[in-house]
Amino acid sequence: AQSVTQLGSHVSVSEGALVLLRCNYSSSVPPYLFWYVQYPNQGLQLLLKYTTGATLVKGINGFEAEFKKSETSFHLTKPSAHMSDAAEYFCAVSDLGQGGKLIFGQGTELSVKP
C-alpha cells in the first residue's frame, strides 16, 4: 500500500528565508506525487505535481519540488518565504491501483515570521 510521510508537523521560517517542507513516500509502482496548500476553512489548491518526465517540477507562487526516486522523496522548496505563504501544506500520492485516489500526508503547518 502507498503511504506518505511529512517530516515536521510545523515549520517556522522568517520572511525572505528558504522554505523546505519534507515529504517521503512509499509506493510499489511509479507514483504520481502532489503538493497542495490549504488556507483556513478552504479547500485544497494544487501547488505542483509530478507524473512523469522532468524530476524538478515548478509550481505556482514560486514553489518547486524535486522527485528523487532513490530517496523516495518529493520535498517542497521556495527560495524566499512571503508572509502570504503561511498555510497548511499537504503532500499526496495517487494510488493508481485504487482508481487514483489520493493518499495524504499528515500535513505541515508553515508559519512565516516578519
Add this chain to the structure above:
Amino acid sequence: GAVVSQHPSWVICKSGTSVKIECRSLDFQATTMFWYRQFPKQSLMLMATSNEGSKATYEQGVEKDKFLINHASLTLSTLTVTSAHPEDSSFYICSASPKSEGASGYTFGSGTRLTVV
C-alpha cells in the same frame, strides 16, 4: 482549468437531522468523485469513492448508512449525513478529475463546514 463547486460552504444543523452536501464539476464530466473528511489540525481522510451510476465504495470504518452518497449524473455527487450527531461535526471536502487527466488532475471543492448542535 477544471472547477469543482461544493455547496453549502457551511451549515449548522440540529442533532438528529440530516444534511445534504453537493459537489459539482462545473466544466467537465466526472465519473468518479471522492469525499474526504478533515478534523481540525488534521489531514484529509478519504471516506468514499463516488461512482456515477453505481454504488459508492466506502473506506473501512466509514458507516455507509450514515454517510449516504449519490452520484446520479456525471457532474453531481451528493453526500448526505443522516441523523447527524455532534461527533459528525467536521470539514467535508470533495474532489474530482476530468477523464482526460485521470489520476493526475484532481481538483478540490472549497469544502463544507458542518456543525451539529
